[in-house]
Amino acid sequence: MTSIHIDHVAVVVEDIDSALGFWQQALGLECQGIKDIQEEEVQVAFLEVGESHIELVKPTTEDSGIAKYLAKRGAGMHHLCLRVNDIDAAIVQMQQADVEMINETPRVRDNGTRYAFVHPRSTGGVLVELYEKA
Amino acid sequence: MTSIHIDHVAVVVEDIDSALGFWQQALGLECQGIKDIQEEEVQVAFLEVGESHIELVKPTTEDSGIAKYLAKRGAGMHHLCLRVNDIDAAIVQMQQADVEMINETPRVRDNGTRYAFVHPRSTGGVLVELYEKA
Numbered sequence: 005m006t007s008i009h010i011d012h013v014a015v016v017v018e019d020i021d022s023a024l025g026f027w028q029q030a031l032g033l034e035c036q037g038i039k040d041i042q043e044e045e046v047q048v049a050f051l052e053v054g055e056s057h058i059e060l061v062k063p064t065t066e067d068s069g070i071a072k073y074l075a076k077r078g079a080g081m082h083h084l085c086l087r088v089n090d091i092d093a094a095i096v097q098m099q100q101a102d103v104e105m106i107n108e109t110p111r112v113r114d115n116g117t118r119y120a121f122v123h124p125r126s127t128g129g130v131l132v133e134l135y136e137k138a
Numbered sequence: 139m140t141s142i143h144i145d146h147v148a149v150v151v152e153d154i155d156s157a158l159g160f161w162q163q164a165l166g167l168e169c170q171g172i173k174d175i176q177e178e179e180v181q182v183a184f185l186e187v188g189e190s191h192i193e194l195v196k197p198t199t200e201d202s203g204i205a206k207y208l209a210k211r212g213a214g215m216h217h218l219c220l221r222v223n224d225i226d227a228a229i230v231q232m233q234q235a236d237v238e239m240i241n242e243t244p245r246v247r248d249n250g251t252r253y254a255f256v257h258p259r260s261t262g263g264v265l266v267e268l269y270e271k272a
Contacts, residue, residue, distance in 0.1 A: 008165065009188025010144055013218060015264055023262030030235035030260075031142065031220070053220065054143025055189055060262060079263025081215040084147060086165070086187065101164035126164075128157030128194060129213025130149055 011087035011135055012050075012057040016074050020049050023060045027051050033058065046070055059085075083121070083131035091118050091136035098122060098134075110136070145221035145269055146184075146191040150208050154183050157194045161185050167192065180204055193219075217255070217265035225252050225270035232256060232268075244270070 017023040020038060028035045033051040040047050045068035049060040061082065063071035073082060088094045091110050098105055103126040110118035116138030124131050151157040154172060162169045167185040174181050179202035183194040195216065197205035207216065222228045225244050232239055237260040244252035250272030258265050 008167070010147070010190050013144070013147060013215075015262055017262040019262075025235070026237055026256075026261045030232055030237045032231075033142070056144050077211075080258070081147075081218065081264055084215065097166075098164055101159070103160055103164045122160075124214065127160045128149055128151040128153075130215055 007089050008086055010056040011085040011133075012059045013084055014059040014061050014082045014133075015080065016070060016077075016082045017060050017062050017079050018074070020047055020060055020062050024049060027058055027060065040064065044068070044070075083133055085119075085133040085135050087135050087137065089136065091120060091134055094134050094136075095120055098126075103127075141223050142220055144190040145219040145267075146193045147218055148193045148195050148216045148267075149214065150204060150211075150216045151194050151196050151213050152208070154181055154194055154196050158183060161192055161194065174198065178202070178204075217267055219253075219267040219269050221269050221271065223270070225254060225268055228268050228270075229254055232260075237261075 024035060027033050028051060033053050036050040036052055038049045045063060045065040047062045047064050051058040061070060063074055065071060095105060104123040105120060106123050107120035110120045112118050117135060119133055119135040122132040122134065158169060161167050162185060167187050170184040170186055172183045179197060179199040181196045181198050185192040195204060197208055199205060229239060238257040239254055240257050241254035244254045246252050251269060253267055253269040256266040
């Protein structure tokens, strides 16, 4: 992994508009869009901050994993996404280091990007997403 | 705030060495040092990731705020630090937008950097540190 940076920090919120009051209006970050992702049962807003993004995530159903997380833990940072050049190589590297993957093989989004989550047990408590741009 | 980026994501951990097994050994991030910050009752490791850092933070006493956070919430992401050009202007901007600051005036570290925390109530649940490099 020669090049790696923070792609985004995902923040679970109760309400997108209310959170935008801070991240967009007060801080002045550019909101690059709000969209419903039906298959993940969330509404998401993307805000640009340097080479990274803040992703505000609001559950749109009551029984998704993210809805349960919000109910149990409250609003706040949910996961950290790191962009890597080659996700296949990254997963092999994780496994060789005895890091526990939630996804042993990459999952694929509609836009072709591939990603895999690392179990928080292996990272010091952080849900880490590894992500390769399509 | 014309320029703003993620300075660091602070991660509260039970054990620095164990967490470095992921962030340094498995991911390959460069560890830029480990130091004890006695006045904050923590040991901290800094890892470079793109233009940002991961800060692993381990409480070194049992009754600090960070130790209580770890006992109550468990290991994981603790706060998000955004670097701004002018922290005085940033705080005024926050106050004009009715954002609740934990520190209404910047605090100063030994190395001269100035910082102020924003209350999670105003951000959608994230403890946000605003920081101006010395």
